[in-house]
Each structure stands twice: as structure tokens, then as C-alpha cells.
Amino acid sequence: MRVVASPELLMPAVIDRQSDVPLHRQVYVALRSAILDGRLLPGARVPSTRWLASDLGISRFPVLSAYEQLLHEGYFEGRVGSGTYVRAAPTTHNAGTADATAQELRPRRWLGEGGTRPFRTSLPALDRFPTSLWARLVGQSARKLTAERMTYGDPCGLAALRAAIAERLRVARGVRCTADQVLVVPGSQAALRLCAAVLVERSARVAMEEPGYIGARAAFEAHGAQVVPVPVDDDGLEVGALEAFGSGVRAAYVTPSHQYPLGSSMSATRRLDVIRWAARHDAWILEDDYDSDFRYVSRPVGAMQGMDRTGRVVYLGTFSKSIFPALRLGFVVVPHALWEPFVAAREALDIFPPVVAQMALATFLEEGHFARHIRRMHGVYVRRRSALLEGLRRECAGLLTVHNADAGLHVSTFLADSLEDRDVVARMARMDLVASPLSSCYAGPHPRSGLLLGFGGSDETELLTAARTLGAILRGMGGSNHRAQARGGQTGVS
Numbered sequence: 038m039r040v041v042a043s044p045e046l047l048m049p050a051v052i053d054r055q056s057d058v059p060l061h062r063q064v065y066v067a068l069r070s071a072i073l074d075g076r077l078l079p080g081a082r083v084p085s086t087r088w089l090a091s092d093l094g095i096s097r098f099p100v101l102s103a104y105e106q107l108l109h110e111g112y113f114e115g116r117v118g119s120g121t122y123v124r125a126a127p128t129t130h131n132a133g134t135a136d137a138t139a140q141e142l143r144p145r146r147w148l149g150e151g152g153t154r155p156f157r158t159s160l161p162a163l164d165r166f167p168t169s170l171w172a173r174l175v176g177q178s179a180r181k182l183t184a185e186r187m188t189y190g191d192p193c194g195l196a197a198l199r200a201a202i203a204e205r206l207r208v209a210r211g212v213r214c215t216a217d218q219v220l221v222v223p224g225s226q227a228a229l230r231l232c233a234a235v236l237v238e239r240s241a242r243v244a245m246e247e248p249g250y251i252g253a254r255a256a257f258e259a260h261g262a263q264v265v266p267v268p269v270d271d272d273g274l275e276v277g278a279l280e281a282f283g284s285g286v287r288a289a290y291v292t293p294s295h296q297y298p299l300g301s302s303m304s305a306t307r308r309l310d311v312i313r314w315a316a317r318h319d320a321w322i323l324e325d326d327y328d329s330d331f332r333y334v335s336r337p338v339g340a341m342q343g344m345d346r347t348g349r350v351v352y353l354g355t356f357s358k359s360i361f362p363a364l365r366l367g368f369v370v371v372p373h374a375l376w377e378p379f380v381a382a383r384e385a386l387d388i389f390p391p392v393v394a395q396m397a398l399a400t401f402l403e404e405g406h407f408a409r410h411i412r413r414m415h416g417v418y419v420r421r422r423s424a425l426l427e428g429l430r431r432e433c434a435g436l437l438t439v440h441n442a443d444a445g446l447h448v449s450t451f452l453a454d455s456l457e458d459r460d461v462v463a464r465m466a467r468m469d470l471v472a473s474p475l476s477s478c479y480a481g482p483h484p485r486s487g488l489l490l491g492f493g494g495s496d497e498t499e500l501l502t503a504a505r506t507l508g509a510i511l512r513g514m515g516g517s518n519h520r521a522q523a524r525g526g527q528t529g530v531s
């Protein structure tokens with residue numbers, strides 16, 4: 038006979054009667070975490086609801102409700118006359134949760150964490166993606182594979198796709214380019230590696246926005262670059278601080294349309310200052326335009342590349358936000374002077390992305406599905422963003438301030454002074470929420486704690502519920518002074 042798992046093992050100090058999070062949810066999350074992080078193994082018998090309820094000192098109803106949910110989701114299985122057991126292979130409704138378990142066993146990643154859980158950053162509305170249409174285009178593309186297409190193709194990418202990307206960038210982003218400057222790559226992470234391979238010799242300095250995108254830092258450091266953090270203010274990268282390095286900086290990585298992570302858009306004056314800096318110091322600008330299709334407070338801001346007359350901007354983009362991240366397709370618009378070394382490096386790296394996906398994407402763009410999808414998604418994100426802001430206003434007043442929600446798929450926020458963002462994120466994980474701590478985006482000390490809250494991947498109801506849970510967590514951590522502030526009517530949500 039199997040040993041019954043002990044309640045302490047299952048529920049290490051998790052029941053908080055003061056919390057706004059309902060008891061059944063707390064029990065559910067604790068049990069599920071015990072399964073997902075391996076404290077409760079497949080085949081283990083779980084305590085009876087009566088026993089667990091009495092051990093936790095709560096009524097049996099919330100425990101029953103949690104067990105029902107876990108049975109329904111396939112984490113538990115009932116065996117007649119014998120009790121309830123952890124199922125051998127949980128069938129989760131949230132594929133991301135299973136991914137998250139695997140992630141916990143691996144070193145920390147900046148992107149692969151969190152699956153599809155609420156507040157996950159960098160996630161588009163996967164539930165609204167036209168999968169049937171996409172499946173049709175992929176099928177059509179596979180059927181159109183000729184012998185020629187099945188050999189080694191052009192390392193620059195499929196000609197039709199390069200042309201469609203160049204057209205879209207000219208019209209929608211004001212990028213000055215032709216198809217023969219476009220390299221198709223497996224996402225912007227690959228593009229960053231490519232830039233590093235071509236432009237950054239060992240120990241060369243690369244300037245990065247501080248705070249900035251960890252993925253970019255990782256790509257440059259992987260090539261032996263010395264990454265130098267340059268602060269950003271409301272107008273973007275502080276060129277004065279960049280100038281202080283003299284001519285020792287080979288390239289500057291910037292996110293002018295939507296500074297990652299804080300969210301501001303680089304002012305026109307500042308863009309020109311950065312371009313002049315590059316010209317003066319014979320340096321390159323790496324413009325990461327990662328989520329520029331979605332802007333809520335004004336019309337999309339054109340790309341910095343379109344303002345440059347010196348040919349010093351390497352422009353990077355991705356379909357991860359506009360289509361879906363697992364597609365792994367993105368592009369680089371390469372200045373003419375760098376074309377040959379970029380193509381050589383491209384071929385040395387991984388030759389080119391899979392051809393069927395490129396063909397399907399080319400048709401998706403050419404037939405106007407992409408533009409329609411972006412328009413539809415814009416409406417979806419307007420609603421999701423409003424729901425999140427409303428939820429934060431209602432539930433997190435006095436504990437969290439929205440810093441910027443102008444564009445993209447996440448809102449950047451600051452936490453009340455006494456709250457450390459990594460602690461908050463750890464608590465959130467226990468309640469099945471995921472967020473990126475702002476502090477993780479700093480190479481040096483972080484002046485403020487904050488959370489990056491993604492809204493693209495969850496619907497309005499999920500976001501409101503998640504905001505409520507977040508409010509409960511923050512109140513639980515923040516103590517009475519924050520409740521008092523909240524009562525004073527300061528919502529902090531703009």
C-alpha cells in the first residue's frame with residue numbers, strides 16, 4: 038500500500054486567512070505546486086479531504102472544491118474504494134504550467150519561463166491567432182515544395198518573404214530599405230547573436246540601455262563583449278553618458294519605439310543625438326523594434342532607421358509578438374556596408390530558417406492576413422490593457438504605480454518602497470502568476486523595484502482576477518501602512 042503524503046509536505050505555511058484569495062484557491066495552488074515542483078510524486082496517495090481540512094483548521098468545502106478542480110484538470114485521479122492519487126502524467130489545461138515545471142529544473146531563463154500564465158510578458162493573444170488559416174497556409178506551402186525549394190536555399194531567406202517584409206517595414210514603420218537588405222533569421226535573439234558575431238570583437242564594448250533587455254546582454258556577452266550600461270531617462274538613452282566612453286564603444290543597443298522594459302518612446306531629438314554619436318565615433322546602432330505594431334496613446338512612432346542618413350543603423354524585428362514566439366522568425370535590415378559580412382556570418386551560424394514556415398509567412402503577409410491580424414489584435418490589446426489598468430487601480434492602490442502603458446504587450450510598474458520585486462514575483466509564482474521583476478533588467482544596482490506585467494496573453498476576466506490576487510499578495514507583504522495609503526485614495530494608476 039502506498040504512503041499517504043503528509044499535509045505539511047503539501048501545504049508549507051500557505052493558508053492565509055487574512056488574504057483576499059479564497060481558501061479553495063489557496064489549497065488548489067499549494068497542491069498543484071507540490072505536484073509541479075516534485076514534492077508530491079506521481080502515484081502518491083493524497084490525504085482525504087476530511088483529514089487535510091482538519092489539519093489545516095479550515096472547513097472541508099474549500100478542500101473539496103480544490104480536489105475537484107485538480108481531478109478535473111487531471112492532476113489527481115480517484116480510485117474507487119482506495120482514495121485519491123496523484124496522476125502519473127498530469128494533463129494540464131495550461132500547457133505553460135507543464136513547461137514551467139521543466140523550467141524549474143533548468144537554469145533560469147529570461148524568456149522560457151511562465152508558460153501562458155497571467156502577466157507573462159512577451160506573450161501575444163495566442164487564443165486569438167487564426168490557427169486554421171495558418172494550418173491551411175502551412176499545408177499549402179508544404180504541398181508546393183519543389184525539388185529546388187528542398188535543397189539548400191538562400192542564406193538571406195526566401196525571396197518572397199524578404200520582399201514582403203521590406204514592403205511592410207517601409208509602409209508601417211518608415212524603414213528605408215529594399216528586399217536585398219533583408220535577412221530572415223530565427224527571431225531577434227538570433228539577430229542579436231548575428232550582430233554580435235559581425236560587429237563585436239572580443240572585449241569590445243557594447244552600450245546597452247540601463248535598465249535593458251537581458252536577452253540582448255546575454256547575446257553580446259556570449260560573444261565576449263563587454264557590455265556597458267548607459268542610463269535612460271524619459272527621452273531615452275542618455276547620450277551624454279554614452280559620450281563619456283569616448284570612442285571605445287563599438288555599438289549601442291537601443292529600443293527607441295518602446296524602451297524595454299520601462300516603456301518610453303525615444304524622442305526625435307534624442308534619436309538624432311544617438312545617430313550623430315554613432316557617426317562621430319564610427320560606431321553602430323542596433324535598433325530592436327520588437328513590439329512596435331501596438332501603440333495605444335498615439336500613432337505608432339516611426340523607426341529610428343528611417344531617420345538615419347549615415348547608414349549606421351542595423352534594424353532588428355521579430356514576428357514573436359505579432360504572430361507567435363514559437364514561429365521563430367524575425368529579420369535584420371542590414372546597412373549596405375555590412376551586407377557581405379552579415380551574409381557570411383548568417384551562413385556560418387545556421388544557414389537559414391526552415392523553408393515551409395518562410396513560405397507560409399510570405400503568403401500570410403502577401404495576402405493581407407498579417408495586416409488584418411494586427412488590426413484585430415490591436416483592438417484585443419486595447420481591451421486587455423484597459424482591464425489590467427482597471428484591475429490594478431481597484432486592487433493595488435497605494436502598493437503599485439503604473440509607470441508606462443503606452444505601447445506593446447506589457448505595463449511597467451513601480452512597487453511601493455518596502456516591496457522587493459523578486460520577493461513579490463516569488464509569492465506570485467506560488468499563486469500561479471508570473472511577472473518579470475524590473476530589478477532583473479538592471480546590470481547594476483536597481484534604483485526602484487517594479488513589476489513588468491504582460492497583458493497580451495490573458496483575457497479580460499483572467500487579468501481582473503490576476504490583479505485581484507496580486508493586490509492580495511501585495512497587501513499581505515506590504516502591511517498596514519500601505520492599506521492606509523490606499524484608503525487615502527492614492528491609486529497610483531495613471
Ligand SMILES: Cc1ncc(COP(=O)(O)O)c(C=O)c1O
Binds near residue numbers: 227362366367
Ligand atoms: C526587447 C526584446 N527584444 C526581443 C525579444 C525576443 O524576440 P524573439 O522572440 O524574436 O527572439 C523580446 C522578447 O520578449 C524583447 O523583449
